[in-house]
Amino acid sequence: MTACGAALLGGFVTLYARGASALPAQALRPPGALDEETFLGACVRCGLCVRDCPYDTLALARLGEPVATGTPYFVARQVPCEMCEDIPCVKACPTGALDPELTDIDDARMGVAVLIDQQTCLNFLGLRCDVCYRVCPLIDEAISLELDHNKRTGMHTRFLPTVDADACTGCGKCEAACVLEVAAIKVLPTALAKGQLGSHYRLGWEEKEKAGESLIKGIIDLPDRMPNGGGVR
Amino acid sequence: MTAASLTHADVRTRWRWKWLLLRRTSQLAILALFLLGPWAGIWIVKGNLSSSLTLGVLPLTDPFLLLQVLASGHLPEATALVGVGIIVAFYLLVGGRVFCGWVCPVNLVTDGAAWLRDRLGLRARARPSRSTRYWLLAALLAASALTGMAVWEWVNPVSMLHRGLIFGFGFAWLVLLAVFLFDLLVTSRGWCSHVCPMGATYSLLGAASLLRVRADRRADCDDCMECFRVCPEPQVIQPALKGMEQGIGPVITGINCTNCGRCIDVCDQDVFRFGTRFHNTMEAS
Numbered sequence: 085m086t087a088c089g090a091a092l093l094g095g096f097v098t099l100y101a102r103g104a105s106a107l108p109a110q111a112l113r114p115p116g117a118l119d120e121e122t123f124l125g126a127c128v129r130c131g132l133c134v135r136d137c138p139y140d141t142l143a144l145a146r147l148g149e150p151v152a153t154g155t156p157y158f159v160a161r162q163v164p165c166e167m168c169e170d171i172p173c174v175k176a177c178p179t180g181a182l183d184p185e186l187t188d189i190d191d192a193r194m195g196v197a198v199l200i201d202q203q204t205c206l207n208f209l210g211l212r213c214d215v216c217y218r219v220c221p222l223i224d225e226a227i228s229l230e231l232d233h234n235k236r237t238g239m240h241t242r243f244l245p246t247v248d249a250d251a252c253t254g255c256g257k258c259e260a261a262c263v264l265e266v267a268a269i270k271v272l273p274t275a276l277a278k279g280q281l282g283s284h285y286r287l288g289w290e291e292k293e294k295a296g297e298s299l300i301k302g303i304i305d306l307p308d309r310m311p312n313g314g315g316v317r
Numbered sequence: 318m319t320a321a322s323l324t325h326a327d328v329r330t331r332w333r334w335k336w337l338l339l340r341r342t343s344q345l346a347i348l349a350l351f352l353l354g355p356w357a358g359i360w361i362v363k364g365n366l367s368s369s370l371t372l373g374v375l376p377l378t379d380p381f382l383l384l385q386v387l388a389s390g391h392l393p394e395a396t397a398l399v400g401v402g403i404i405v406a407f408y409l410l411v412g413g414r415v416f417c418g419w420v421c422p423v424n425l426v427t428d429g430a431a432w433l434r435d436r437l438g439l440r441a442r443a444r445p446s447r448s449t450r451y452w453l454l455a456a457l458l459a460a461s462a463l464t465g466m467a468v469w470e471w472v473n474p475v476s477m478l479h480r481g482l483i484f485g486f487g488f489a490w491l492v493l494l495a496v497f498l499f500d501l502l503v504t505s506r507g508w509c510s511h512v513c514p515m516g517a518t519y520s521l522l523g524a525a526s527l528l529r530v531r532a533d534r535r536a537d538c539d540d541c542m543e544c545f546r547v548c549p550e551p552q553v554i555q556p557a558l559k560g561m562e563q564g565i566g567p568v569i570t571g572i573n574c575t576n577c578g579r580c581i582d583v584c585d586q587d588v589f590r591f592g593t594r595f596h597n598t599m600e601a602s
Binding site: 085086087089090091093094095097098100101102104105118121122124125126127128129130131132134135136143144145146147148149152153154176177178179180181184 | 461487491
């Protein structure tokens with residue numbers, strides 16, 4: 085009976101733990117954190133990463149907060165990761181829940197910045213705010229400004245902040261710095277922010293470059309129907 | 318008034334608090350070491366009882382935490398393994414559950430409940446088996462293996478209290494209140510002596526630990542029952558104290574003994590003392 089009771093209690097705890105382990109989109113893990121499922125087994129909630137964070141970015145989740153109790157996280161809009169070159173939080177982790185293989189902070193993937201609201205972003209409105217672009221530690225790599233014709237005025241250029249997800253570390257400095265009441269650019273968990281190509285997809289232009297020529301020879305060139313009544317070419 | 322009770326009253330003028338006070342000092346001093354950093358900016362110890370770093374060189378990691386991590390399928394870095402090694406070696410020397418009696422902050426909560434329970438004269442409502450903790454320990458490690466998560470850490474009152482004091486409570490105090498009320502109203506010494514799987518892990522270390530309480534002068538026992546009344550695990554006293562006729566030696570070998578030394582404090586006949594687990598022979602008493 086004791087064994088059954090203990091097993092039942094263990095079962096309840098497990099169910100509770102599973103229910104209380106979903107990570108909200110605003111909560112980001114420290115640099116080098118293993119994927120969330122592994123992290124929840126590897127992290128002992130000791131807070132040594134929190135202690136060694138020189139910017140007080142990290143905190144341990146308290147019971148009642150929507151992050152697994154005792155695990156380290158940060159909210160980019162409040163205090164972003166300053167991307168220390170020596171990565172003290174990872175060095176402090178005794179269990180490797182923050183992966184010591186991460187030695188170059190530019191390789192960290194805490195999430196992906198997404199310019200999520202083009203209707204309020206000042207640059208999209210045609211102004212030159214540029215703040216997210218200027219604060220980006222990987223300026224011109226993770227965030228660059230793409231030029232675009234301003235159709236509203238008909239005579240200006242819009243400088244559109246554009247994130248390269250392959251370079252973005254998810255540090256959140258852009259989200260923290262966004263001048264709006266509510267940030268137009270937000271760091272999202274990678275799984276939420278990213279699509280995924282079918283594993284069998286091949287990009288024709290890349291394959292062509294690799295092969296040095298078109299893979300299909302003598303392809304028939306069909307006429308292109310141009311938009312807006314442009315006729316057939 | 319009988320002669321026997323008169324003798325008792327006389328002897329009770331002796332001081333009965335030595336080990337209890339030492340134990341409270343140890344509990345509070347260790348807590349203070351952890352709090353000195355966040356409260357006063359003096360960083361001698363960083364982290365918490367789950368894993369810590371002292372003076373930047375000494376890593377310590379809790380064995381039950383590490384077992385959960387291992388069960389979840391993650392092989393931790395060397396720091397955590399070294400930390401557990403040091404802890405295991407230490408408690409093999411001083412007694413596994415010395416952690417429970419001399420370090421763990423939840424002991425202050427449950428001792429408080431036991432004291433109040435005694436004062437109010439409350440009777441036990443339920444008597445779960447003392448082996449519950451071992452089954453729970455096994456169930457939780459199995460659950461960690463199945464889910465890949467350190468599942469006990471979502472409810473563990475030991476980590477919650479200690480982490481709460483150092484990093485902030487949130488609603489963790491509710492868990493501690495539940496433990497207090499469980500001990501007060503449901504089962505005497507309910508949490509620490511029946512349920513806690515962390516303590517159970519330390520108990521298993523106690524199976525081989527060196528430092529033990531010994532009832533070397535058990536022949537002098539006058540059956541006043543004081544030791545049984547104050548002991549959080551009274552079942553461990555019985556064989557050592559009363560096993561003379563069955564040929565059982567005077568060493569308290571029960572793995573659940575916390576080496577709290579309260580029996581030494583309260584015994585008017587000075588039956589108990591701290592010693593080693595060796596020379597557990599009939600001649601020793």
